[in-house]
Amino acid sequence: MYATADMLLTSTPAHAAEQSQEPAIEVVLVRAVLQGDREGFSRLYELYAPLVHGILLARVPRAEVDDLVQDIFLHAFKKLHTLRDEAAFGPWIAMIARNRAVDFYRRSKETVEINDDIRGSEPHDSRAAEILEVIRSLPEAYRETSVLRLVEGMTGPEIAARTGLTAASVRVNLHRGMKLLRQQLGFMEGL
């Protein structure tokens, strides 16, 4: 069974670690994977795929996101032994995702048309794609947190725990990003 954002809300590692002295779930899972437990990595994938998906969605064309998510987790599986702090799996894989998005544009600068890719066939999809485009036009600091909050349904504390950012930074980014988004989506009444 795969974790949704709502499930993540109830099983946030940071919260669990705060409440007890036991190591966070990703620490346990990373250790298990390093000892050869492949199922442990599947669990990590379930927990962190929405985060990676959101980070990519804020940067690369929608059509490429799913493949890139898989690539990033396969890369992480191979390079997991290089992770020094098991508790930092979230920030680590978030950084891999950001770097991969940069690499994507570096490699396919002249061949990718973002606007064509992100438009869906359904009217609802089309509207979502338009709003996503507006979010992508926001400053980079607000873009990622806005997508994680509004698209992936993660909460602010959860975004902070998973990405390694401070709660204060996430809160500010969310607030300012939402303010800019409201200004640019002046047509909200018509939605």
Place this chain on the structure above:
Amino acid sequence: MNDDYLWDKTGQPDPEIQQLEEILGSLRYQPKPLALPRRRNYLPLLAIAASLLLAILAGGIWLRVRSRHEAPPQQARVEAPATPAPEPDVMPVLPEKKSAVNQPLQASNRIYRRRSESSVVDREEALMAKEQLMLALRVTTQKLLLVRTKTQPNQIKNQHRIG
């Protein structure tokens, strides 16, 4: 604007944010199974490598044992002739003469055998025999080259000299 709802989905829901969530929710991550690469099985490769190593070791041991076992017959052939010489009046102690090449070797060997049977003597004998054999081979090669030069003069011109 309700910051609490934006922050952790608590408090009074913000209708605009809810509307955005509803629309953008269609882009949300759809779970897909991750296909991890198959674990590489190194056992067959290790088995093959171990077999090769064992075969090489066994071959080496076999060659060593064989070379050790082959050394005594060479000594026995020289030092212990099966039958005495047919002319006891001329050379009563000498073994049967097989060839002219072996004659000095056997004679010198007989002298050495009477003094001692050390391995140094055996090695010298072997070296002498080797030198004789090499000399015979060189002479044969030169003769063959001479014959070839006479029979096929054109071909020999463009060839390297052998020996």
